Amino acid sequence: MKMSKMYFHTLRENPSEAEIPSHILLLRAGMIRKLVSGIYGFMPMGFRVIRKIEQIVREEMDAKGAQEILMSAIQPAELWQESGRWYAYGPEMFRLKDRNERDFCLGPTHEEIFTDIIRSEISSHKQLPVNLYQIQTKYRDEKRPRFGLMRSREFIMKDAYSFDKDWEGLDKSYEDMYDAYSRIFTRCGLEFRAVEADTGAIGGSDSHEFTALSEVGEGVIAYCEQCDFAATTERAACVDEPFGENETELPLEEVFTPGKKTIDDVAEFLNIPKNKIIKTLLFKVEDEVVAVLIRGDRELNETKLINALGIPEHLLEFADENTVKEVTGADTGFAGPRRLIGVRVIIDSELPKMKNMTAGANITDYHLKNLNYGRDYEGDIIVDLKLMAEGYPCPKCHAEVKLARGIEVGQIFKLGTKYSVPMGAVYTDENMEEKIMVMGCYGIGVSRTMAAVIEQNHDDNGIIWPPSIAPYHVIVTIVNTRDQQQMELAETIYAELTKAGLEVLMDDRDERAGVKFKDADLIGIPVRITVGKKASEGKVEYKLRKESEIIELTTSEAMERAITFCFSSKM
Numbered sequence: 340m341k342m343s344k345m346y347f348h349t350l351r352e353n354p355s356e357a358e359i360p361s362h363i364l365l366l367r368a369g370m371i372r373k374l375v376s377g378i379y380g381f382m383p384m385g386f387r388v389i390r391k392i393e394q395i396v397r398e399e400m401d402a403k404g405a406q407e408i409l410m411s412a413i414q415p416a417e418l419w420q421e422s423g424r425w426y427a428y429g430p431e432m433f434r435l436k437d438r439n440e441r442d443f444c445l446g447p448t449h450e451e452i453f454t455d456i457i458r459s460e461i462s463s464h465k466q467l468p469v470n471l472y473q474i475q476t477k478y479r480d481e482k483r484p485r486f487g488l489m490r491s492r493e494f495i496m497k498d499a500y501s502f503d504k505d506w507e508g509l510d511k512s513y514e515d516m517y518d519a520y521s522r523i524f525t526r527c528g529l530e531f532r533a534v535e536a537d538t539g540a541i542g543g544s545d546s547h548e549f550t551a552l553s554e555v556g557e558g559v560i561a562y563c564e565q566c567d568f569a570a571t572t573e574r575a576a577c578v579d580e581p582f583g584e585n586e587t588e589l590p591l592e593e594v595f596t597p598g599k600k601t602i603d604d605v606a607e608f609l610n611i612p613k614n615k616i617i618k619t620l621l622f623k624v625e626d627e628v629v630a631v632l633i634r635g636d637r638e639l640n641e642t643k644l645i646n647a648l649g650i651p652e653h654l655l656e657f658a659d660e661n662t663v664k665e666v667t668g669a670d671t672g673f674a675g676p677r678r679l680i681g682v683r684v685i686i687d688s689e690l691p692k693m694k695n696m697t698a699g700a701n702i703t704d705y706h707l708k709n710l711n712y713g714r715d716y717e718g719d720i721i722v723d724l725k726l727m728a729e730g731y732p733c734p735k736c737h738a739e740v741k742l743a744r745g746i747e748v749g750q751i752f753k754l755g756t757k758y759s760v761p762m763g764a765v766y767t768d769e770n771m772e773e774k775i776m777v778m779g780c781y782g783i784g785v786s787r788t789m790a791a792v793i794e795q796n797h798d799d800n801g802i803i804w805p806p807s808i809a810p811y812h813v814i815v816t817i818v819n820t821r822d823q824q825q826m827e828l829a830e831t832i833y834a835e836l837t838k839a840g841l842e843v844l845m846d847d848r849d850e851r852a853g854v855k856f857k858d859a860d861l862i863g864i865p866v867r868i869t870v871g872k873k874a875s876e877g878k879v880e881y882k883l884r885k886e887s888e889i890i891e892l893t894t895s896e897a898m899e900r901a902i903t904f905c906f907s908s909k910m
C-alpha cells in the first residue's frame with residue numbers, strides 16, 4: 340500500500356477525552372473514529388488489525404473442530420423470556436420494538452439464540468458434540484463507557500457455544516477452548532494469565548477469565564506464588580481469620596460515640612482495632628432492605644453478596660438516608676446488627692466466631708461494645724463476603740496472596756444445563772431415552788484484545804505492534820520522493836518483500852522525513868526500512884520499531900532481516 344493513496348488521518352494533539360494509552364494512540368494514529376460515547380468505527384489500518392486478530396481466532400477455533408456461523412445481532416425477546424434473562428439482564432441491554440410493538444434486543448451475548456438453533460436441529464446423541472462460533476458485533480449499554488475500545492457499548496466479539504451429551508463431554512470441550520484461548524492470546528503477543536472467575540450474568544458452574552496484565556485494567560486478579568491459585572478478586576475465596584475466638588464473652592455495653600460515624604472514627608475514639616468493629620452496610624433490593632455485616636477492616640465483595648442473595652446485579656443498591664432511618668431508627672453511621680426490624684441480615688462467615696465486637700447501636704451517637712453472635716445478634720445467611728486484598732492468606736496454601744491489575748480479554752464458562760433445561764435442548768441417547776444437553780460458552784473480546792495489545796506494547800512515540808497482528812509488517816520510508824534513485828530502490832524493496840509474503844507500506848508522501856518517521860512510530864509498524872541518500876550505493880537504514888538502534892545495511896541484507904524477523908514472530 341502506498342501511503343500517498345491511503346485513507347489515513349492522524350491527530351496532532353492528544354484527544355482530550357482519552358485517558359489511557361490505547362485509547363489515545365488508536366485515535367491519534369487514525370485507526371478508530373468515535374461516533375458517539377462508547378461507539379467507534381474502524382479506519383483502514385485499524386480494521387486490518389481487527390481482521391488479523393479474527394484470523395488467529397478462526398484458525399485456533401477451527402483447529403479444535405469448532406464451526407463458524409453468523410447469527411443476527413437483533414434478537415427476539417421471546418427467547419430471552421424463555422431463559423428468564425429478559426428480566427434479569429437489566430439496563431445494560433439495548434431493547435427495541437418493531438413497528439408491531441414486538442420486543443427485541445441488540446444481542447449482548449447469544450446463549451439463547453444458539454440453544455434455539457441446536458434444540459430445533461439436533462435430536463440424536465449421534466449429532467453431538469457440537470461447537471459453533473461466530474465473530475460478530477455485540478451491544479451493551481454500559482453505564483460509563485470509557486477507555487475507548489476497552490469498555491465500549493458496541494464491540495466485536497467471538498462467541499462460541501458447545502453442546503455435549505454429558506459433563507465429561509463438556510469437560511473436554513472446555514479444555515479444548517482453554518487450550519485454544521491460550522494459543523490465541525499467545526499468538527496475539529499478549530502477556531496474560533488464565534484465572535478462576537465468577538460466572539456473573541452468564542451463569543453456570545466453572546469459569547476462567549483470560550486476563551492481559553496491565554496497570555490500566557479494570558479487573559484485579561489475585562494469585563499465589565507458592566501454589567497455582569489464581570482468581571479474579573470477585574471470585575477469590577477468602578480465609579476466615581477469627582482471632583480472639585477464645586475470649587470470654589463480656590457483658591454488652593452501650594457507649595456514647597457522638598458524631599463518630601466511620602469505622603476509623605470509632606476505632607480511634609474507643610481505642611480499639613478496626614478488626615474488632617462490625618461494619619454494617621444497608622442495601623435495598625427492590626422493596627426489601629438487606630443488612631450486610633463484615634469486619635471493619637475488610638471490604639465487601641459485592642459479587643459474593645449478589646450470589647448469596649441470588650439476584651441480578653442491577654437490583655442491588657445502597658439504602659438511602661430515609662430507609663436507613665426507618666429500619667435503624669438512627670442517623671446513618673450508627674447502624675448495627677441489633678434490633679433491626681424487618682431486615683434480612685447477611686453475615687460474613689468470620690464474624691460468628693469472633694467475640695466482643697463493637698457495632699452501631701441503631702441509636703444516633705451510640706455504639707454497642709461486646710456484641711457476641713448468638714447471644715446479641717443473628718444472621719439469616721452466613722457466607723464469605725470478603726473482598727480479597729494483597730497479603731491475605733491464599734485459600735489453597737495460606738501463603739500471602741498478591742494482586743495484579745488486568746484487562747479481561749476472554750472468558751470461558753461451563754454453563755451445564757442452565758439454558759438447556761428452561762429452553763428444552765434435549766436429545767435421545769443410545770437407549771432412546773431423552774437427555775438434557777450440557778453446554779459451555781466461550782467469549783473473546785476481539786476489539787478489546789486490540790486495545791490490550793497496545794497497552795502492553797507502546798512507548799511515548801506510539802504503538803509497537805507485534806508482527807502477528809500489525810496492520811503492515813514493514814514500512815519503506817522514502818526520505819526524498821523527488822529523488823528518482825530513492826523512488827526506484829523503494830519500489831524494488833516494496834515489490835520483493837511483497838513477493839516474499841510480507842505486507843508492506845510505502846511512505847511515498849511528499850512530506851519531510853521527520854514527519855514520516857513520527858508517523859511510522861505512531862502507527863507502530865514492526866520494521867522500518869529507510870531509503871535515503873545512500874540509495875545510489877544500494878544502502879538503506881534498517882530499524883525495528885521496538886528497538887532504538889538504526890543499522891545501515893545493503894538492500895538485500897535489510898530485506899532478509901525483515902523477512903526473518905517477521906516470519907519468526909509467530910505470524
Ligand SMILES: [Zn+2]
Nearest residue numbers: 563566733736
Ligand atoms: Zn497458594
